[in-house]
Amino acid sequence: MKKLTRKKSSWFSSGSPWIWLNGGAVTLCMIMVVGLLGLIAVRGFGHFWPADILQTSIVDRTGQTHIIMGEAVRDEVIPAAVARDGGYEIADDVELITRHLFKMGNRDISGRDFVWYLDIGMKPWEYPNDAVSIERREWGNFYGYPVAIKEGTALVSELTQADFWQQVDQRLDRALDLHAQIHRIEKVDIGRINKRMDDLRLERRRLELNGVTGAALAAADVNFSERRAALEAEYAIIKKTRDDILLQATRDKLLVRTADGKEAVIAFDHIVRVTRPNVMNPLQKLGQYVERVWEFLSDEPREANTEGGIFPAIFGTITMVIVMSIMVTPLGILAAIYLREYAKQGTLLKIIRISVYNLAGVPSIVYGVFGLGFFVYILGGNIDQLFYPESLPAPTFGTPGLFWASLTLALLTLPIVIVSTEEGLSRIPSTIRQGSLALGATKAETLWKVVVPLATPAMMTGLILAIARAAGEVAPLMLVGVVKLAPALPIDGNYPYLHLDQKIMHLGFHIYDVGFQSPNVEAARPLVYATSLTLILLIIALNITAIKIRNDLREKYRSASD
Template identity: 60%
Template sequence: MIKQWFKSGSPWIWLNAAAVSTCLILVVGLLALITFRGALHFWPSDVAEFIYIEDGLKQTIVGEVVDTSSTTALMARASGHAMADDGDLLVQHLIKIGNRDLTGMDFRWILDRNIQSRQYPDDILVLERREWGNFYGYPVALKQEGKVIAEGPQVFSVVSERLRDALSVYKQIQRLEKKEIGAVNYGLERLRLKQRRLELNEQWDEAAKQLLAAERGEYELQYREYQTELQALYKTINRNSLVVKASDGREVDMPLAKLVRIYRPNTMSVWAKTGHYFEKIAEFLLDDPREANTEGGIFPAIFGTVMMVIIMSVIVTPLGVIAAIYMREYAKQGFTTRLIRIAVNNLAGVPSIVYGVFGLGFFVYILGGNIDQLFFPEAAPAPVFGTPGLLWASITLALLTLPVVIVSTEEGLSRIPKSIREGSLALGATKAETLWRTVLPMASPAMMTGLILAVARAAGEVAPLMLVGVVKLAPSLPLDGNFPFLHLDRKFMHLGFHIYDVGFQSPNVEAARPLVYATSLLLVVVIVGLNLSAVAIRNHLREKYRALEG
């Protein structure tokens, strides 16, 4: 019976089903973990006040409970806690205490058995700062130009209104510094390069000097006007400060210019916390990063990823489709064609880091270096295209995903019946017209599937990008209002590299971990969305041309 059962092949069917089911469970479990940890990061947790006794000393600890785990007394003693028996099982809590500028750390483990009391006072404030992370404390007073204007319970309502005004002024400062003054500096740099080019071409005469001097004078006049406006805004934003008391009794004078948000989580209703939650998600998606990428948003990484994928798609689509058309429709089907197909299939299996090394050596150093010598000699010794940037990253990923587009397009062309081609030719159409009006539309489902699968792969690649253009923090976006608007020579941020940097290169691991989950969730959503789009487009086009195939 057992031999017959094995010969029937049923065990292998069940084994295959078990393997597939296990993989699905693992994938779903991983996605559930990423979703839970990533989405929970933005919910405002209550802040507790602990009366904690350690080594006979009583102290007050204020913070959020981030994690709870069990440990043995032996491990607790190794971490600095004095215990009784080594075999005792102890409960410990990871507390986000913030106030890193005062304590030197953001997180602290405390033992549950040493907690004398735990309270959730209504007056505890959470201050999100632009530097040094969160601050937890109690409001003391609000000052305007050094004079106290509010004390006691009314501080929170007054400081909330003043903070909204400060944030509005801060946005104006950011606009002036990044957009207006940035445009002036960009124009002055272009004038410097123009002068250098004229000098190299021996065209730097009196007329050119006067022309450039006039243009430079206009830029300098604009710069002085912006500086005057900027000084007035800085004076306005630095007028108010909040005095808060930390858990150890120290009072800190906190300028409102350094704050992003103030709230009292222990008094917030569910609706208030929900509004705060979506506000934090919007900040995560639309703002720039802060605190070594462990705070703020990831908009530059999202923008850089999308921009790179768009440019890569523009490059890889015509190359892949033309190569597939030639090999399937025009090339003689012989040994050479089979050899090319084998080479294309092998290219799909080459490790991505090899493409990165090739892109760095050929595109950046050779091609980019020669472009600088020919077209940008005035910028020497600073490289323009002879350094990693958006263009070289896009071309490298286009080369990486080219085999996918070629194979998918060629398979789509091979599935079209020969009778359709013969019928079109019999009706008087040329081969090119048959290809353009009949064959390619019917092969479009496979072409679109190959393209979007290539996009999905490119969106998740990290290794080659580390060599050809991605950086930890880009000072400006590749697309702005300065001519030529799209700056292909600039470095950019990427979601995949952002995950690697925050997860493995961050000096504050505990603070960075929730952001890793949130960014990973966003990247998974983008890739899953692209794959679902591929399936939808393929099915739509397949239904559209099914009648012709029949």
């Protein structure tokens, strides 16, 4: 007994229980993290897998028969009392019943998109081979049967003909190519002309503000008129080209029929994709799945952000984080170097350090309010008065935009960089400083050529933490530059190429908007998961990049010190 007690005592005193406890806690945390990411991935990116189209019929409580066609989203078991309260006749001995959520599409015809149906009176599900899912640019998906193809008013092909599906694919590819041409003309060519026309207006206004009058202003007006006429002539040519392409794009039409016999006409230029999932094999579905995921990551949003892609949000998030990093890194490092190496140690410095530590705990929305009031209205308003008076009363920098969002995040993450850099500087042994000074180096040379390079990994650690904090922020960004929809990227081919005054989209705000402000909750649900996983992976990628740079710097200066 004494031996057993002694063994237990020695086992506890060895610290093994705490090692097992910590190991178990870490394992549990990893399981929870991996499980959460897996749940998000399945519910988010599982949405892009081409689901089979079912057809069935159901007799409602009034005795009418309804034909249902669409995708089965999910089902759930509910108490039978709920259905009885809704007017359904259910036997008293039945306690639970199943109901199914169907994505029926055809919102422009039936006015409904997602509908719950009880399995009471529901016929067995069928999967017709000719059923199609048509993804449209407006009104969501269409589920039904194709009937024929029209070119103008002429009937080209019908479903019974052998080349019908080949004709569908060819004409859809043609329509998609023409739509891409129209999009490029409107975004690039017409956008460039509009920018130059606006520059002419501002240049004319600038002359007036500078006091130019009389003959000089008249001569300038002649020059402006000639340049404007040249731009209008160029615009007329581009517009005619666009109109011609648009006329070609609207030539082909697809006649379709719903499951309950209603007919409709869909122009091919309104179609994104035509899918027959009931006859596709797994390899074909995998190919379309990859295509849909890539479209989600590289395309612009549609239908109140519930369809299409999230590329503007991805690009806006990366751009904002990069601009923030460019601003916060030198400011945070210089502040830390001054506090650690130059500032006189005393009560005032202790108060400053305490203030820096407290700033790290200030709620982010407070930074957003400060950024809106000081950066946007005061600083941006004065910049407009000094450098862009010709644009007033329309603001240039006196309105929320990319620069103010990045500067607000830089201010929010500044304490993190300062603290990390100070800790890195404090870890440099004093013997290294003394050795450098003993060899004849000045204090500045010792600092910038010896101490700072050795503290670079700590500085990168601060930047990593700042990126992780900034990339996931939402509350302050809603006030200082992030909006619901901004498909135009802040970088384009017009000078100055990077438009810091432009509003941007952000993945975090996109998740909030789609999840809580969407008019179509069921359509938005999988996109919330997919966008959340994209944001997590983006943050991980940014952190891994920064960690790789930090490790390379650490190895570089470690080998140099050896």
